[in-house]
Amino acid sequence: MARPSVKPGFYSLKRWRPVPCDRRAENLENFLGASRMTRARLEQEIHDAAGAECAAFVAGSITEGYSNAYSDLDVHVVRDAAATSLPLMVHVDSCRIDLAFHTRENTEKALRTAAKAPVAGAGELTRKMWEHKRKAVSAASRLTCSVPLYGQGTPWDVRLPAEVVRDGAADWWRAEARRRLVAARLLATRFPRVAARRFHEAHSAFLEVLATRCGEDYFGFKWLPEKLKRLGWTDDLAAFRDALRQSTKPVPDFDWFERRIEPLIARDQADEKYSAVFSLAPGVSLTRLAGQSLLSRWNMRAAGLSSALSGLVQEAVGREDGILHTHHDWRDRDVPDGVVELFSADFLWLGVGMREHRGR
Numbered sequence: 018m019a020r021p022s023v024k025p026g027f028y029s030l031k032r033w034r035p036v037p038c039d040r041r042a043e044n045l046e047n048f049l050g051a052s053r054m055t056r057a058r059l060e061q062e063i064h065d066a067a068g069a070e071c072a073a074f075v076a077g078s079i080t081e082g083y084s085n086a087y088s089d090l091d092v093h094v095v096r097d098a099a100a101t102s103l104p105l106m107v108h109v110d111s112c113r114i115d116l117a118f119h120t121r122e123n124t125e126k127a128l129r130t131a132a133k134a135p136v137a138g139a140g141e142l143t144r145k146m147w148e149h150k151r152k153a154v155s156a157a158s159r160l161t162c163s164v165p166l167y168g169q170g171t172p173w174d175v176r177l178p179a180e181v182v183r184d185g186a187a188d189w190w191r192a193e194a195r196r197r198l199v200a201a202r203l204l205a206t207r208f209p210r211v212a213a214r215r216f217h218e219a220h221s222a223f224l225e226v227l228a229t230r231c232g233e234d235y236f237g238f239k240w241l242p243e244k245l246k247r248l249g250w251t252d253d254l255a256a257f258r259d260a261l262r263q264s265t266k267p268v269p270d271f272d273w274f275e276r277r278i279e280p281l282i283a284r285d286q287a288d289e290k291y292s293a294v295f296s297l298a299p300g301v302s303l304t305r306l307a308g309q310s311l312l313s314r315w316n317m318r319a320a321g322l323s324s325a326l327s328g329l330v331q332e333a334v335g336r337e338d339g340i341l342h343t344h345h346d347w348r349d350r351d352v353p354d355g356v357v358e359l360f361s362a363d364f365l366w367l368g369v370g371m372r373e374h375r376g377r
Contacts, residue, residue, distance in 0.1 A: 077090075083240050124156065125175055143368055209269055242254060294370045297339035297365065
């Protein structure tokens with residue numbers, strides 16, 4: 018993947034710099050020192066809790082340099098069998114350790130999924146595929162963007178190369194940004210306040226793409242401002258804050274978002290062969306009542322369907338992926354009214370696909 022092009026006032030190729038492992042190790046040492054904790058003692062505490070036959074890694078805000086006085090230490094342990102599926106909180110003096118266990122088998126599966134690109138490369142992205150990919154990229158990021166405590170070179174050391182994780186994370190953000198932007202445009206008339214929120218999320222996701230490609234490859238939803246600060250992108254940081262303010266206004270200015278999102282798309286220089294894919298949301302079912310087709314969700318609310326739309330929904334119900342409609346150019350806003358109506362009523366989930374993979 019080509020690096021972002023030079024754009025005066027924003028960034029240059031010279032600023033591309035992934036956070037090196039020694040920087041993460043230095044951040045960890047600084048935190049441990051402030052907590053009156055040594056690395057040897059930390060390793061012993063984890064060893065006592067997890068055992069010897071495993072690999073342990075420290076990741077998160079502390080190693081990335083985003084931590085504060087209230088941060089806890091995120092430790093990920095890979096073993097043949099997980100001790101528990103729930104995080105285990107350990108307190109050692111003033112140091113709070115959040116211990117998470119992962120099985121080697123499940124971790125290897127997640128890493129294989131994270132290494133596949135692009136996120137919609139297999140065709141149309143359904144909700145299940147999207148969630149699976151997000152969890153996989155998150156798991157890969159936490160292990161790769163980490164400081165190993167022990168277990169390096171053992172069968173439990175299953176990290177991916179940094180560039181693979183970086184490309185996978187950027188690809189996921191790229192698809193997510195387009196999902197949010199399409200949703201914002203479709204909801205603008207019916208639900209402007211919701212649309213403003215989706216515009217803000219799309220703007221943030223496009224910034225995440227650029228930041229990830231420039232070395233800020235830790236995958237997390239809440240650290241974007243810190244990433245922009247470290248990259249020195251002051252204009253983008255100001256735009257992020259302005260977008261947040263815009264999303265809370267009683268009367269949102271959608272043109273404001275459009276003017277700021279389009280340059281971000283241009284800076285990414287990514288292939289635009291995306292399509293918008295609408296599939297049935299979880300809990301949606303189709304029933305007949307008094308000669309009319311009713312679409313319900315979780316049997317809590319329902320909407321009547323026209324005969325034409327009923328046929329489309331009936332066909333989608335019979336499909337394993339639940340796909341109802343594929344709009345082959347994600348930029349084209351001329352989505353059928355019936356599809357927009359069902360999406361606005363939260364009966365459809367919006368995914369993305371690649372245009373060379375033709376669906377319905």
